[in-house]
Amino acid sequence: MEEETTKICPICGSADLYYEAGGSIGFVYHCKNCGHVSSFVVDANAEMAQTIRAEYAKKEGAE
Numbered sequence: 001m002e003e004e005t006t007k008i009c010p011i012c013g014s015a016d017l018y019y020e021a022g023g024s025i026g027f028v029y030h031c032k033n034c035g036h037v038s039s040f041v042v043d044a045n046a047e048m049a050q051t052i053r054a055e056y057a058k059k060e061g062a063e
Contacts, residue, residue, distance in 0.1 A: 003045050007043055008049050009034060010041065010042045011034050012033050012036070
């Protein structure tokens with residue numbers, strides 16, 4: 001049985017991403033939550049996504 005994963009932002013863990021650009025060089029994603037723009041996204045299961053979100057929340061609370 002294959003585990004369900006979702007593409008999420010590697011910075012904040014949000015799945016609210018959209019394609020900024022794409023084509024022969026690959027896709028560039030833009031996170032609507034934190035504004036991060038990158039070709040790198042994480043294919044995460046629910047547990048990994050929650051861990052990234054918790055770490056981001058801690059960092060945001062510390063600043």
